[in-house]
Amino acid sequence: MPIAFDKVSHIYSAGTPYEFKALDDVDLEFSEGKMTAVIGQTGSGKSTLVQHLNALLLPSSGTVRVMDREITAGTAPKGLKKLRGEVGLIFQFPEYQLFEETVLKDVSFGPKNFGVSEEEAQKRAKEALRLCGLDEQYDERSPLELSGGQKRRAAIAGILAMDPQVLVLDEPTAGLDPRGTEEMMKLFRTLNTKRGKTVIIVTHDMEQVFVYCDEVVVMADGKAAAHMSARDFFADSSICRSMNILPPAIIRTCDALREAGFDIPKEINTTSALAKCIARQVKRHG
Amino acid sequence: MGNFVLGKYIPLNSPVHRLDPRAKIIAMLAFLIAVFIPAGWIGYAVLFVIAAGTILLSRLSFGFIWKSMKPMIVMMIFLFLMNCLMIRTGEVLVTLGKFSVYTGAVAQTLYIVVRLLLMIMITTCLTATTKPLDMTLGIEDLLMPASKIGVPAHEIAMLISIALRFIPDLIEETMRIMKAQESRGVDMKEGRFSEKIAAILSLIVPLFVSAFQRADDLANAMEARGYAPGEKRTRYKVLHMRAADWLTVVGANAVLAGVIVLARILP
Numbered sequence: 176m177p178i179a180f181d182k183v184s185h186i187y188s189a190g191t192p193y194e195f196k197a198l199d200d201v202d203l204e205f206s207e208g209k210m211t212a213v214i215g216q217t218g219s220g221k222s223t224l225v226q227h228l229n230a231l232l233l234p235s236s237g238t239v240r241v242m243d244r245e246i247t248a249g250t251a252p253k254g255l256k257k258l259r260g261e262v263g264l265i266f267q268f269p270e271y272q273l274f275e276e277t278v279l280k281d282v283s284f285g286p287k288n289f290g291v292s293e294e295e296a297q298k299r300a301k302e303a304l305r306l307c308g309l310d311e312q313y314d315e316r317s318p319l320e321l322s323g324g325q326k327r328r329a330a331i332a333g334i335l336a337m338d339p340q341v342l343v344l345d346e347p348t349a350g351l352d353p354r355g356t357e358e359m360m361k362l363f364r365t366l367n368t369k370r371g372k373t374v375i376i377v378t379h380d381m382e383q384v385f386v387y388c389d390e391v392v393v394m395a396d397g398k399a400a401a402h403m404s405a406r407d408f409f410a411d412s413s414i415c416r417s418m419n420i421l422p423p424a425i426i427r428t429c430d431a432l433r434e435a436g437f438d439i440p441k442e443i444n445t446t447s448a449l450a451k452c453i454a455r456q457v458k459r460h461g
Numbered sequence: 462m463g464n465f466v467l468g469k470y471i472p473l474n475s476p477v478h479r480l481d482p483r484a485k486i487i488a489m490l491a492f493l494i495a496v497f498i499p500a501g502w503i504g505y506a507v508l509f510v511i512a513a514g515t516i517l518l519s520r521l522s523f524g525f526i527w528k529s530m531k532p533m534i535v536m537m538i539f540l541f542l543m544n545c546l547m548i549r550t551g552e553v554l555v556t557l558g559k560f561s562v563y564t565g566a567v568a569q570t571l572y573i574v575v576r577l578l579l580m581i582m583i584t585t586c587l588t589a590t591t592k593p594l595d596m597t598l599g600i601e602d603l604l605m606p607a608s609k610i611g612v613p614a615h616e617i618a619m620l621i622s623i624a625l626r627f628i629p630d631l632i633e634e635t636m637r638i639m640k641a642q643e644s645r646g647v648d649m650k651e652g653r654f655s656e657k658i659a660a661i662l663s664l665i666v667p668l669f670v671s672a673f674q675r676a677d678d679l680a681n682a683m684e685a686r687g688y689a690p691g692e693k694r695t696r697y698k699v700l701h702m703r704a705a706d707w708l709t710v711v712g713a714n715a716v717l718a719g720v721i722v723l724a725r726i727l728p
Protein backbone atom coordinates (compact mmCIF):
# COMPACT_ATOMS: atom_id res chain seq x y z
CA MET A 176 0.00 0.00 0.00
CA PRO A 177 1.70 3.14 -1.16
CA ILE A 178 1.93 6.45 0.62
CA ALA A 179 1.65 9.00 -2.13
CA PHE A 180 1.08 12.69 -2.64
CA ASP A 181 -0.54 13.61 -5.92
CA LYS A 182 -0.31 17.32 -6.78
CA VAL A 183 -0.97 18.27 -3.17
CA SER A 184 -1.08 21.91 -2.10
CA HIS A 185 -1.87 23.20 1.35
CA ILE A 186 -2.88 26.77 2.06
CA TYR A 187 -3.07 28.04 5.64
CA SER A 188 -5.75 30.65 6.52
CA ALA A 189 -7.09 30.65 2.97
CA GLY A 190 -9.09 33.73 2.08
CA THR A 191 -7.60 35.98 4.76
CA PRO A 192 -4.79 38.54 4.54
CA TYR A 193 -2.63 35.97 6.38
CA GLU A 194 -3.02 33.37 3.61
CA PHE A 195 0.10 31.22 3.16
CA LYS A 196 0.83 28.43 0.70
CA ALA A 197 2.90 25.98 2.72
CA LEU A 198 2.76 23.09 0.23
CA ASP A 199 2.91 23.80 -3.46
CA ASP A 200 1.93 21.06 -5.90
CA VAL A 201 3.81 18.24 -4.18
CA ASP A 202 4.18 14.94 -6.07
CA LEU A 203 5.82 12.34 -3.90
CA GLU A 204 5.76 8.64 -3.13
CA PHE A 205 7.25 7.24 0.06
CA SER A 206 8.72 3.75 -0.24
CA GLU A 207 7.14 1.12 1.96
CA GLY A 208 9.27 -0.63 4.53
CA LYS A 209 12.01 1.98 4.16
CA MET A 210 13.26 4.64 6.51
CA THR A 211 12.92 7.97 4.76
CA ALA A 212 14.28 11.29 5.99
CA VAL A 213 12.46 14.53 5.21
CA ILE A 214 14.90 17.42 5.33
CA GLY A 215 14.83 21.09 4.37
CA GLN A 216 15.22 24.51 5.88
CA THR A 217 13.04 25.93 8.61
CA GLY A 218 9.64 26.86 7.22
CA SER A 219 10.02 24.74 4.09
CA GLY A 220 6.84 22.79 4.85
CA LYS A 221 8.13 19.58 6.43
CA SER A 222 5.71 19.54 9.35
CA THR A 223 2.86 20.54 7.08
CA LEU A 224 3.74 17.66 4.76
CA VAL A 225 3.83 14.96 7.42
CA GLN A 226 0.59 16.07 9.07
CA HIS A 227 -1.18 15.07 5.86
CA LEU A 228 -0.09 11.48 6.41
CA ASN A 229 -2.70 10.85 9.11
CA ALA A 230 -5.14 13.44 7.85
CA LEU A 231 -4.62 15.96 10.65
CA LEU A 232 -4.31 18.44 7.81
CA LEU A 233 -6.35 17.97 4.67
CA PRO A 234 -5.05 19.00 1.24
CA SER A 235 -6.31 22.30 -0.20
CA SER A 236 -5.96 20.67 -3.59
CA GLY A 237 -4.73 17.31 -4.83
CA THR A 238 -4.94 13.81 -3.36
CA VAL A 239 -3.10 12.03 -0.55
CA ARG A 240 -3.10 8.22 -0.60
CA VAL A 241 -2.22 6.49 2.67
CA MET A 242 -2.78 2.80 3.44
CA ASP A 243 -6.08 2.04 1.72
CA ARG A 244 -7.42 5.55 2.12
CA GLU A 245 -7.66 8.21 -0.49
CA ILE A 246 -8.04 11.77 0.76
CA THR A 247 -8.99 14.25 -1.89
CA ALA A 248 -9.31 18.00 -1.48
CA GLY A 249 -12.85 19.24 -1.15
CA THR A 250 -14.32 16.07 0.34
CA ALA A 251 -14.97 15.61 4.04
CA PRO A 252 -13.32 12.31 5.02
CA LYS A 253 -15.11 10.14 7.60
CA GLY A 254 -13.82 7.64 10.11
CA LEU A 255 -10.26 8.87 10.20
CA LYS A 256 -9.67 7.09 13.48
CA LYS A 257 -8.68 3.82 11.79
CA LEU A 258 -6.13 5.66 9.69
CA ARG A 259 -4.68 7.34 12.77
CA GLY A 260 -4.21 3.94 14.37
CA GLU A 261 -2.26 2.73 11.37
CA VAL A 262 -0.16 5.86 10.90
CA GLY A 263 1.39 6.92 14.20
CA LEU A 264 2.47 10.55 14.17
CA ILE A 265 4.84 11.95 16.74
CA PHE A 266 4.95 15.73 16.81
CA GLN A 267 7.78 18.15 17.24
CA PHE A 268 8.18 18.47 21.05
CA PRO A 269 5.50 15.91 21.90
CA GLU A 270 5.92 16.17 25.66
CA TYR A 271 2.96 18.58 25.99
CA GLN A 272 0.53 15.80 25.09
CA LEU A 273 1.03 14.00 28.43
CA PHE A 274 -1.97 14.40 30.70
CA GLU A 275 -2.78 11.26 32.70
CA GLU A 276 -1.92 10.76 36.37
CA THR A 277 0.72 8.13 35.72
CA VAL A 278 3.12 7.45 32.89
CA LEU A 279 1.69 3.96 32.38
CA LYS A 280 -1.88 5.27 32.10
CA ASP A 281 -0.78 7.91 29.65
CA VAL A 282 1.03 5.50 27.39
CA SER A 283 -1.93 3.08 27.39
CA PHE A 284 -4.30 5.94 26.49
CA GLY A 285 -3.57 5.56 22.75
CA PRO A 286 -4.18 1.81 22.42
CA LYS A 287 -7.33 2.08 24.56
CA ASN A 288 -8.70 4.71 22.17
CA PHE A 289 -8.36 2.19 19.40
CA GLY A 290 -10.44 -0.37 21.22
CA VAL A 291 -7.71 -2.48 22.81
CA SER A 292 -8.67 -4.04 26.16
CA GLU A 293 -7.32 -2.54 29.39
CA GLU A 294 -4.92 -5.43 30.07
CA GLU A 295 -3.62 -5.62 26.54
CA ALA A 296 -3.16 -1.83 26.51
CA GLN A 297 -1.13 -2.01 29.72
CA LYS A 298 0.97 -4.81 28.34
CA ARG A 299 1.72 -2.87 25.19
CA ALA A 300 2.38 0.29 27.18
CA LYS A 301 4.94 -1.48 29.35
CA GLU A 302 6.63 -2.94 26.31
CA ALA A 303 6.76 0.45 24.59
CA LEU A 304 8.13 2.14 27.72
CA ARG A 305 10.93 -0.43 28.04
CA LEU A 306 11.76 0.00 24.35
CA CYS A 307 12.04 3.75 24.91
CA GLY A 308 14.35 3.20 27.84
CA LEU A 309 12.04 3.95 30.78
CA ASP A 310 12.08 1.09 33.32
CA GLU A 311 9.41 0.02 35.87
CA GLN A 312 10.22 2.72 38.38
CA TYR A 313 8.65 5.31 36.06
CA ASP A 314 5.37 3.44 35.45
CA GLU A 315 3.56 4.91 38.43
CA ARG A 316 5.20 8.35 38.40
CA SER A 317 3.32 11.43 37.25
CA PRO A 318 4.41 12.43 33.74
CA LEU A 319 4.80 16.00 34.99
CA GLU A 320 7.58 14.97 37.37
CA LEU A 321 9.80 13.59 34.63
CA SER A 322 12.74 15.43 33.13
CA GLY A 323 12.40 16.86 29.63
CA GLY A 324 14.15 13.93 28.00
CA GLN A 325 12.13 11.38 29.96
CA LYS A 326 8.91 13.14 28.99
CA ARG A 327 9.95 12.90 25.37
CA ARG A 328 10.53 9.17 25.75
CA ALA A 329 7.15 8.69 27.41
CA ALA A 330 5.42 10.64 24.64
CA ILE A 331 7.10 8.57 21.95
CA ALA A 332 6.16 5.39 23.84
CA GLY A 333 2.56 6.64 23.77
CA ILE A 334 2.55 6.37 19.99
CA LEU A 335 4.60 3.17 19.76
CA ALA A 336 2.11 1.45 22.08
CA MET A 337 -0.53 1.93 19.37
CA ASP A 338 1.65 -0.34 17.21
CA PRO A 339 1.14 1.61 13.99
CA GLN A 340 2.31 0.19 10.68
CA VAL A 341 3.71 3.55 9.56
CA LEU A 342 5.68 5.68 11.99
CA VAL A 343 5.96 9.40 11.26
CA LEU A 344 8.35 11.37 13.45
CA ASP A 345 8.69 15.15 13.38
CA GLU A 346 12.13 15.99 14.76
CA PRO A 347 11.90 13.36 17.51
CA THR A 348 15.38 13.96 18.86
CA ALA A 349 15.47 17.78 18.90
CA GLY A 350 16.76 18.80 22.32
CA LEU A 351 17.72 15.30 23.50
CA ASP A 352 21.22 14.64 24.81
CA PRO A 353 23.63 12.87 22.40
CA ARG A 354 23.23 9.45 24.03
CA GLY A 355 19.44 9.73 24.12
CA THR A 356 19.47 10.78 20.48
CA GLU A 357 21.51 7.76 19.48
CA GLU A 358 19.31 5.40 21.51
CA MET A 359 16.12 6.73 19.95
CA MET A 360 17.49 6.66 16.40
CA LYS A 361 18.65 3.08 16.89
CA LEU A 362 15.19 2.19 18.20
CA PHE A 363 13.48 3.65 15.12
CA ARG A 364 15.91 1.85 12.86
CA THR A 365 15.24 -1.44 14.67
CA LEU A 366 11.48 -0.99 14.34
CA ASN A 367 12.10 -0.43 10.66
CA THR A 368 14.37 -3.41 10.00
CA LYS A 369 13.09 -5.98 12.54
CA ARG A 370 9.37 -5.23 12.48
CA GLY A 371 9.07 -4.00 8.93
CA LYS A 372 7.62 -0.61 9.82
CA THR A 373 7.74 2.22 7.35
CA VAL A 374 9.48 5.12 9.09
CA ILE A 375 9.30 8.73 7.92
CA ILE A 376 11.42 11.07 9.96
CA VAL A 377 11.78 14.85 9.78
CA THR A 378 15.22 15.94 10.87
CA HIS A 379 17.79 18.71 10.60
CA ASP A 380 20.66 16.40 11.48
CA MET A 381 22.53 15.18 8.40
CA GLU A 382 24.56 12.72 10.48
CA GLN A 383 21.30 10.93 11.37
CA VAL A 384 20.19 10.86 7.75
CA PHE A 385 23.59 9.53 6.70
CA VAL A 386 23.82 6.80 9.32
CA TYR A 387 20.22 5.58 9.65
CA CYS A 388 18.10 6.44 6.61
CA ASP A 389 17.53 4.70 3.28
CA GLU A 390 16.00 7.58 1.36
CA VAL A 391 15.94 11.36 1.47
CA VAL A 392 13.20 13.82 0.56
CA VAL A 393 14.31 17.44 0.35
CA MET A 394 11.66 20.11 0.90
CA ALA A 395 12.28 23.66 -0.30
CA ASP A 396 9.70 26.47 -0.30
CA GLY A 397 6.79 24.05 -0.07
CA LYS A 398 7.98 21.91 -2.95
CA ALA A 399 9.55 18.46 -2.94
CA ALA A 400 12.87 19.53 -4.43
CA ALA A 401 14.43 16.05 -4.49
CA HIS A 402 13.71 12.44 -3.59
CA MET A 403 16.55 9.91 -3.87
CA SER A 404 18.37 7.19 -2.00
CA ALA A 405 20.54 8.40 0.85
CA ARG A 406 23.54 6.72 -0.78
CA ASP A 407 23.13 8.77 -3.97
CA PHE A 408 22.36 11.87 -2.02
CA PHE A 409 25.63 11.75 -0.09
CA ALA A 410 27.77 10.16 -2.84
CA ASP A 411 28.45 13.57 -4.25
CA SER A 412 28.66 16.39 -1.75
CA SER A 413 27.85 18.88 -4.51
CA ILE A 414 24.16 17.83 -4.29
CA CYS A 415 24.10 18.81 -0.62
CA ARG A 416 25.95 22.03 -1.21
CA SER A 417 23.74 23.06 -4.12
CA MET A 418 20.81 22.86 -1.69
CA ASN A 419 22.58 24.79 1.04
CA ILE A 420 22.87 21.73 3.25
CA LEU A 421 26.03 21.03 5.21
CA PRO A 422 27.05 17.41 4.47
CA PRO A 423 27.88 15.06 7.38
CA ALA A 424 31.30 15.46 8.99
CA ILE A 425 32.68 12.24 7.49
CA ILE A 426 31.80 13.36 3.95
CA ARG A 427 33.37 16.75 4.54
CA THR A 428 36.49 15.07 5.94
CA CYS A 429 36.76 12.78 2.89
CA ASP A 430 36.36 15.79 0.59
CA ALA A 431 39.08 17.70 2.42
CA LEU A 432 41.41 14.70 2.29
CA ARG A 433 40.80 14.25 -1.44
CA GLU A 434 41.65 17.87 -1.98
CA ALA A 435 44.88 17.34 -0.04
CA GLY A 436 45.83 14.59 -2.50
CA PHE A 437 44.63 11.42 -0.75
CA ASP A 438 42.86 8.78 -2.76
CA ILE A 439 39.62 8.08 -0.85
CA PRO A 440 37.18 5.61 -2.48
CA LYS A 441 33.49 6.63 -2.63
CA GLU A 442 32.18 3.73 -0.55
CA ILE A 443 33.99 4.80 2.63
CA ASN A 444 31.36 5.83 5.14
CA THR A 445 32.65 5.19 8.63
CA THR A 446 35.44 6.79 10.61
CA SER A 447 37.22 3.49 11.19
CA ALA A 448 37.21 2.60 7.48
CA LEU A 449 38.51 6.06 6.68
CA ALA A 450 41.25 5.78 9.30
CA LYS A 451 42.42 2.42 7.88
CA CYS A 452 42.42 3.83 4.36
CA ILE A 453 44.53 6.80 5.35
CA ALA A 454 46.90 4.69 7.41
CA ARG A 455 47.52 2.45 4.42
CA GLN A 456 48.32 5.39 2.16
CA VAL A 457 50.55 7.10 4.70
CA LYS A 458 52.53 3.88 5.17
CA ARG A 459 52.89 3.37 1.44
CA HIS A 460 54.38 6.82 1.04
CA GLY A 461 56.69 6.25 3.97
CA MET B 462 -10.98 29.86 15.77
CA GLY B 463 -8.43 31.49 13.52
CA ASN B 464 -11.15 33.55 11.90
CA PHE B 465 -12.34 35.20 15.07
CA VAL B 466 -12.08 38.92 14.34
CA LEU B 467 -13.88 40.65 17.23
CA GLY B 468 -11.31 42.79 19.03
CA LYS B 469 -8.51 42.19 16.54
CA TYR B 470 -6.07 44.98 15.71
CA ILE B 471 -5.93 45.83 12.00
CA PRO B 472 -2.67 47.54 11.06
CA LEU B 473 -3.59 50.41 8.73
CA ASN B 474 -2.55 54.01 8.48
CA SER B 475 -5.49 56.31 9.08
CA PRO B 476 -6.27 59.44 11.09
CA VAL B 477 -8.13 57.26 13.61
CA HIS B 478 -5.14 54.95 13.99
CA ARG B 479 -2.97 57.95 14.76
CA LEU B 480 -5.17 59.32 17.55
CA ASP B 481 -3.93 59.12 21.12
CA PRO B 482 -5.23 55.91 22.76
CA ARG B 483 -6.41 57.89 25.80
CA ALA B 484 -8.55 60.11 23.61
CA LYS B 485 -10.00 57.09 21.87
CA ILE B 486 -10.77 55.28 25.12
CA ILE B 487 -12.55 58.32 26.58
CA ALA B 488 -14.49 58.84 23.36
CA MET B 489 -15.49 55.19 23.26
CA LEU B 490 -16.72 55.29 26.86
CA ALA B 491 -18.75 58.42 26.12
CA PHE B 492 -20.36 56.81 23.08
CA LEU B 493 -21.06 53.55 24.91
CA ILE B 494 -22.88 55.48 27.64
CA ALA B 495 -24.78 57.36 24.94
CA VAL B 496 -25.96 54.06 23.43
CA PHE B 497 -27.70 53.22 26.70
CA ILE B 498 -29.55 56.51 26.94
CA PRO B 499 -33.04 56.14 25.56
CA ALA B 500 -33.04 58.99 23.07
CA GLY B 501 -35.30 57.26 20.55
CA TRP B 502 -34.56 56.50 16.98
CA ILE B 503 -33.18 59.98 16.31
CA GLY B 504 -30.51 59.44 18.94
CA TYR B 505 -29.59 56.08 17.45
CA ALA B 506 -29.50 57.54 13.96
CA VAL B 507 -27.04 60.22 15.12
CA LEU B 508 -24.83 57.66 16.85
CA PHE B 509 -24.98 55.36 13.84
CA VAL B 510 -23.88 58.12 11.48
CA ILE B 511 -20.96 59.02 13.75
CA ALA B 512 -19.87 55.39 14.19
CA ALA B 513 -20.14 54.63 10.49
CA GLY B 514 -18.22 57.80 9.69
CA THR B 515 -15.44 56.78 12.07
CA ILE B 516 -15.24 53.35 10.48
CA LEU B 517 -14.93 54.93 7.04
CA LEU B 518 -12.32 57.33 8.34
CA SER B 519 -10.28 54.46 9.81
CA ARG B 520 -10.36 52.62 6.45
CA LEU B 521 -11.97 49.53 7.98
CA SER B 522 -14.42 47.67 5.79
CA PHE B 523 -18.03 47.05 6.81
CA GLY B 524 -17.41 43.40 5.96
CA PHE B 525 -15.13 43.39 8.99
CA ILE B 526 -17.94 44.69 11.20
CA TRP B 527 -20.24 42.06 9.76
CA LYS B 528 -17.72 39.34 10.65
CA SER B 529 -17.54 40.67 14.20
CA MET B 530 -21.34 40.54 14.41
CA LYS B 531 -21.65 37.00 13.11
CA PRO B 532 -21.01 35.17 16.40
CA MET B 533 -23.94 37.13 17.91
CA ILE B 534 -26.52 36.20 15.33
CA VAL B 535 -27.66 32.97 16.97
CA MET B 536 -28.13 34.88 20.22
CA MET B 537 -30.18 37.54 18.46
CA ILE B 538 -32.49 34.97 16.84
CA PHE B 539 -32.98 33.35 20.22
CA LEU B 540 -33.73 36.76 21.71
CA PHE B 541 -36.25 37.50 19.00
CA LEU B 542 -38.05 34.20 19.60
CA MET B 543 -38.14 34.87 23.35
CA ASN B 544 -39.50 38.35 22.81
CA CYS B 545 -42.16 37.05 20.45
CA LEU B 546 -43.36 34.65 23.11
CA MET B 547 -43.23 37.04 26.07
CA ILE B 548 -44.12 40.50 24.84
CA ARG B 549 -47.78 41.19 24.17
CA THR B 550 -47.90 44.96 23.64
CA GLY B 551 -48.81 46.95 20.59
CA GLU B 552 -50.82 45.54 17.72
CA VAL B 553 -50.88 42.03 16.35
CA LEU B 554 -48.53 41.78 13.38
CA VAL B 555 -49.04 38.20 12.24
CA THR B 556 -50.77 35.18 13.72
CA LEU B 557 -49.31 31.70 13.45
CA GLY B 558 -51.79 29.16 14.78
CA LYS B 559 -52.13 29.87 18.50
CA PHE B 560 -49.32 32.45 18.58
CA SER B 561 -49.45 36.07 17.61
CA VAL B 562 -46.47 38.30 17.06
CA TYR B 563 -46.97 41.82 18.40
CA THR B 564 -45.34 44.99 17.10
CA GLY B 565 -44.00 45.54 20.61
CA ALA B 566 -41.91 42.38 20.37
CA VAL B 567 -40.43 43.41 17.05
CA ALA B 568 -39.64 46.92 18.26
CA GLN B 569 -38.06 45.60 21.45
CA THR B 570 -35.86 43.19 19.53
CA LEU B 571 -34.87 45.85 17.05
CA TYR B 572 -33.83 48.14 19.90
CA ILE B 573 -31.55 45.47 21.29
CA VAL B 574 -30.12 44.60 17.90
CA VAL B 575 -29.42 48.24 17.10
CA ARG B 576 -27.75 48.76 20.47
CA LEU B 577 -25.62 45.69 19.99
CA LEU B 578 -24.67 46.75 16.50
CA LEU B 579 -23.71 50.21 17.73
CA MET B 580 -21.70 48.79 20.61
CA ILE B 581 -19.78 46.50 18.28
CA MET B 582 -19.16 49.31 15.81
CA ILE B 583 -17.92 51.65 18.53
CA THR B 584 -15.68 49.16 20.30
CA THR B 585 -14.31 47.96 16.97
CA CYS B 586 -13.35 51.54 16.13
CA LEU B 587 -11.15 51.42 19.21
CA THR B 588 -9.77 47.86 19.19
CA ALA B 589 -9.14 47.65 15.45
CA THR B 590 -7.25 50.93 15.32
CA THR B 591 -5.24 50.76 18.54
CA LYS B 592 -2.28 48.47 19.11
CA PRO B 593 -2.88 46.36 22.22
CA LEU B 594 0.22 47.81 23.85
CA ASP B 595 -0.88 51.40 23.18
CA MET B 596 -4.23 50.51 24.62
CA THR B 597 -2.72 49.35 27.90
CA LEU B 598 -0.55 52.45 28.04
CA GLY B 599 -3.73 54.49 27.66
CA ILE B 600 -5.56 52.52 30.32
CA GLU B 601 -2.64 52.91 32.70
CA ASP B 602 -2.58 56.68 32.20
CA LEU B 603 -6.31 57.00 32.65
CA LEU B 604 -6.16 54.94 35.85
CA MET B 605 -3.28 57.00 37.25
CA PRO B 606 -5.48 59.39 39.24
CA ALA B 607 -7.09 56.35 40.89
CA SER B 608 -3.70 55.01 41.96
CA LYS B 609 -3.70 57.83 44.57
CA ILE B 610 -6.47 55.95 46.36
CA GLY B 611 -4.66 52.61 46.10
CA VAL B 612 -5.76 51.27 42.72
CA PRO B 613 -2.76 49.44 41.26
CA ALA B 614 -2.95 51.18 37.89
CA HIS B 615 0.35 49.96 36.53
CA GLU B 616 -0.24 46.37 37.61
CA ILE B 617 -3.68 46.33 36.02
CA ALA B 618 -2.25 47.63 32.76
CA MET B 619 0.56 45.08 32.85
CA LEU B 620 -1.97 42.32 33.54
CA ILE B 621 -4.07 43.33 30.57
CA SER B 622 -1.16 43.60 28.21
CA ILE B 623 0.17 40.18 29.21
CA ALA B 624 -3.26 38.62 28.81
CA LEU B 625 -3.64 40.17 25.36
CA ARG B 626 -0.18 39.05 24.41
CA PHE B 627 -0.93 35.41 25.23
CA ILE B 628 -4.34 34.98 23.60
CA PRO B 629 -3.00 34.03 20.14
CA ASP B 630 -0.39 31.78 21.73
CA LEU B 631 -2.99 29.91 23.72
CA ILE B 632 -5.20 29.46 20.68
CA GLU B 633 -2.26 28.02 18.78
CA GLU B 634 -1.35 25.80 21.71
CA THR B 635 -4.92 24.48 21.86
CA MET B 636 -4.80 23.56 18.19
CA ARG B 637 -1.46 21.86 18.66
CA ILE B 638 -2.60 19.75 21.60
CA MET B 639 -5.82 18.86 19.81
CA LYS B 640 -3.84 17.55 16.86
CA ALA B 641 -1.46 15.59 19.08
CA GLN B 642 -4.35 13.91 20.91
CA GLU B 643 -6.19 13.24 17.67
CA SER B 644 -3.09 11.37 16.56
CA ARG B 645 -3.56 9.21 19.63
CA GLY B 646 -7.08 8.29 18.58
CA VAL B 647 -9.04 10.96 20.44
CA ASP B 648 -12.17 11.83 18.54
CA MET B 649 -13.15 15.43 19.29
CA LYS B 650 -16.31 15.30 17.19
CA GLU B 651 -17.78 11.79 17.18
CA GLY B 652 -17.78 9.31 20.03
CA ARG B 653 -19.77 8.40 23.14
CA PHE B 654 -20.26 10.65 26.16
CA SER B 655 -17.55 9.00 28.26
CA GLU B 656 -15.18 9.32 25.30
CA LYS B 657 -16.00 13.01 25.00
CA ILE B 658 -15.10 13.52 28.66
CA ALA B 659 -11.75 11.79 28.15
CA ALA B 660 -11.20 13.89 25.03
CA ILE B 661 -11.83 17.13 26.91
CA LEU B 662 -9.57 16.08 29.78
CA SER B 663 -6.78 15.22 27.36
CA LEU B 664 -7.05 18.76 26.03
CA ILE B 665 -7.60 20.76 29.22
CA VAL B 666 -4.86 19.21 31.35
CA PRO B 667 -1.97 19.87 28.94
CA LEU B 668 -3.37 23.33 28.22
CA PHE B 669 -3.31 24.23 31.92
CA VAL B 670 0.12 22.73 32.39
CA SER B 671 1.51 24.74 29.52
CA ALA B 672 -0.26 27.94 30.56
CA PHE B 673 1.22 27.69 34.07
CA GLN B 674 4.59 26.82 32.60
CA ARG B 675 4.46 29.90 30.39
CA ALA B 676 3.37 32.11 33.26
CA ASP B 677 6.25 30.78 35.34
CA ASP B 678 8.78 31.31 32.55
CA LEU B 679 7.54 34.81 31.92
CA ALA B 680 7.64 35.72 35.60
CA ASN B 681 11.21 34.46 35.85
CA ALA B 682 12.25 36.28 32.69
CA MET B 683 10.74 39.52 33.98
CA GLU B 684 12.37 39.18 37.34
CA ALA B 685 15.71 38.33 35.77
CA ARG B 686 15.53 41.64 33.94
CA GLY B 687 14.87 43.51 37.15
CA TYR B 688 11.14 44.04 36.93
CA ALA B 689 9.58 44.88 40.27
CA PRO B 690 5.94 45.91 40.48
CA GLY B 691 5.27 49.21 42.20
CA GLU B 692 8.72 50.57 41.40
CA LYS B 693 8.98 53.95 39.73
CA ARG B 694 9.93 53.65 36.08
CA THR B 695 10.22 55.78 33.00
CA ARG B 696 8.55 54.89 29.77
CA TYR B 697 9.94 53.99 26.43
CA LYS B 698 6.92 55.40 24.67
CA VAL B 699 5.45 58.66 25.90
CA LEU B 700 1.96 59.59 24.81
CA HIS B 701 1.17 63.15 23.70
CA MET B 702 -2.28 64.67 23.33
CA ARG B 703 -2.51 66.84 20.21
CA ALA B 704 -5.25 69.12 18.96
CA ALA B 705 -7.06 66.32 17.13
CA ASP B 706 -7.05 64.23 20.30
CA TRP B 707 -8.56 67.01 22.42
CA LEU B 708 -11.11 67.60 19.69
CA THR B 709 -12.10 63.90 19.80
CA VAL B 710 -12.56 63.98 23.57
CA VAL B 711 -14.57 67.22 23.53
CA GLY B 712 -16.61 66.12 20.51
CA ALA B 713 -17.52 62.73 21.99
CA ASN B 714 -18.63 64.29 25.26
CA ALA B 715 -20.62 66.93 23.39
CA VAL B 716 -22.47 64.13 21.57
CA LEU B 717 -23.13 62.41 24.89
CA ALA B 718 -24.50 65.65 26.32
CA GLY B 719 -26.63 66.14 23.22
CA VAL B 720 -28.11 62.65 23.51
CA ILE B 721 -28.93 63.26 27.19
CA VAL B 722 -30.69 66.51 26.32
CA LEU B 723 -32.54 64.74 23.52
CA ALA B 724 -33.71 62.05 25.94
CA ARG B 725 -34.97 64.78 28.33
CA ILE B 726 -37.03 66.72 25.79
CA LEU B 727 -38.46 63.57 24.22
CA PRO B 728 -42.08 62.89 25.30
Ligand SMILES: Nc1ncnc2c1ncn2[C@@H]1O[C@H](COP(=O)(O)OP(=O)(O)OP(=O)(O)O)[C@@H](O)[C@H]1O
Pocket residue numbers: 187188195196197215216217218219220221222223224267
Ligand atom coordinates in the same frame (compact mmCIF):
# COMPACT_ATOMS: atom_id res chain seq x y z
N1 LIG C 1 -1.13 27.28 11.38
C1 LIG C 1 -0.46 28.00 10.47
N2 LIG C 1 -1.01 29.13 9.93
C2 LIG C 1 -0.34 29.84 8.99
N3 LIG C 1 0.86 29.55 8.52
C3 LIG C 1 1.47 28.45 9.01
C4 LIG C 1 0.84 27.61 10.01
N4 LIG C 1 1.68 26.59 10.29
C5 LIG C 1 2.77 26.78 9.52
N5 LIG C 1 2.65 27.89 8.74
C6 LIG C 1 3.64 28.38 7.77
O1 LIG C 1 3.87 27.39 6.80
C7 LIG C 1 5.25 27.27 6.51
C8 LIG C 1 5.70 25.84 6.68
O2 LIG C 1 5.60 25.50 8.04
P1 LIG C 1 6.10 24.10 8.60
O3 LIG C 1 5.75 24.05 10.03
O4 LIG C 1 5.58 23.02 7.73
O5 LIG C 1 7.69 24.24 8.42
P2 LIG C 1 8.83 23.21 8.79
O6 LIG C 1 9.52 22.86 7.52
O7 LIG C 1 8.30 22.10 9.62
O8 LIG C 1 9.81 24.11 9.65
P3 LIG C 1 10.68 23.72 10.97
O9 LIG C 1 11.92 23.07 10.47
O10 LIG C 1 10.97 25.06 11.57
O11 LIG C 1 9.84 22.85 11.84
C9 LIG C 1 5.98 28.25 7.42
O12 LIG C 1 6.38 29.37 6.66
C10 LIG C 1 4.95 28.64 8.46
O13 LIG C 1 5.10 30.02 8.77
Ligand SMILES: [Mg+2]
Pocket residue numbers: 221222223267345
Ligand atom coordinates in the same frame (compact mmCIF):
# COMPACT_ATOMS: atom_id res chain seq x y z
MG1 LIG D 1 8.43 21.53 11.63
